[in-house]
Amino acid sequence: MSAFARGFRLSTELVAGVVVGALIGWLLDRWLGISPWGLIVFLLFGFTAGVLNVMRAAGIVRDRQL
């Protein structure tokens, strides 16, 4: 895999985690009327998931070993 493809892979992994967290948080806010707490909490979780994705993709963390 070229360096360009690798870099692109890592950045999308991070962004995807954050986007999923933000989306779930925003939807919970709308459904439960708990704005802005859903967004705050889930954005943080999403960021964590994104970092986990990146570490997996980069091979720093072996898959399924956290």
Place this chain on the structure above:
Amino acid sequence: MAVDPIEQFQIHNLFPVVTVGHTEIAFTNSAAFMLAAVVGITAFLLIGTAKRSLVPTRLQSAAEIAYEFVATTVHSTAGSEGMKFFPFVFTLFMFILTVNMIGLIPYTFSVTSHIIVTAALAITVFLTVLIYGLIRHGFHFFNLFVPKGVPIYILPLIVFIEILSFISRPISHSVRLFANMLAGHITLQVFASFIILMGTGLGAVGWAGGVLPFGMIVILFALETLVAFLQAYVFAVLACIYLNDAIHPGH
């Protein structure tokens, strides 16, 4: 003359097919290029494998190389059990590769520069992993979200993050392919419009100076050809990695 770099991605209705409710479903230029890709791949493989000669013709060895390439990829990432998904991965790889390559030809339409197409492909992979994993392993499939050796008091948090990470897969999977193709085609168009702008703005000096952006286009085009192949490969490899989770969860 300003050149709109987004114009190349516009969808045109060629002819209407069916109307569902108030929504007209039409055969678009995007669908036409997808159909062209499918017909092209089918013809390539059928003609390539028709003779089955011991000393292959050029077309036959090309078909064999395509098979060998994907088969090695699937085997090395998802193991011999993963080979049952070979037809699926081969279809994904050939479709994306062909569509990307067709999109490189000037005046054609690049199907994978629309996120709805790449998202549909990524969601297909995602659902295949989910459904196959659940059928094959039942409840044990959820071991995927429970890493070994984690203290019990932080386990709920970890499982939660693992689930988010799993949900984010189809997003990164689809955005990667879509963004690469979109960005590449916009860059090419922008550099091409520099030539026109310089030529019409500065006259003969401008046209002569247009050699510089033209040189960039040649270089970028080589890069884009690489990206078109590489992204098809990356998409297929990631599909294999995800399918591997469905075959062996809880490693």
